[in-house]
Amino acid sequence: MTIKVVVEFHAKPGARAELRSLLADISATYGPKAPGFLRSTQYEMLDSPDGLVEIAEWESAEAQAAAVEQASAEGVYAPVIELVAAPFRVTRIG
Numbered sequence: 001m002t003i004k005v006v007v008e009f010h011a012k013p014g015a016r017a018e019l020r021s022l023l024a025d026i027s028a029t030y031g032p033k034a035p036g037f038l039r040s041t042q043y044e045m046l047d048s049p050d051g052l053v054e055i056a057e058w059e060s061a062e063a064q065a066a067a068v069e070q071a072s073a074e075g076v077y078a079p080v081i082e083l084v085a086a087p088f089r090v091t092r093i094g
Contacts, residue, residue, distance in 0.1 A: 008089040009052040036063025
């Protein structure tokens with residue numbers, strides 16, 4: 001079953017554009033290599049100057065979980081952690 005993953009980020013003050021660019025680069029670089037990845041798009045929150053939402057589509061929850069585990073082990077998300085002011089919120093929907 002195809003799923004969507006909604007991730008809410010709160011960038012450090014003034015870092016939203018950099019975070020959005022970084023997330024787009026990660027998707028473009030690692031997405032095509034990740035089995036089951038379909039696409040992702042980043043959106044700026046209109047009511048938060050530092051808020052950002054990413055919505056990614058995956059072929060299955062299992063494919064998404066495996067890709068996140070692999071990317072985490074490789075340190076792909078380390079630069080993202082440097083740009084966020086608070087833990088991000090992840091919601092998986094199907």
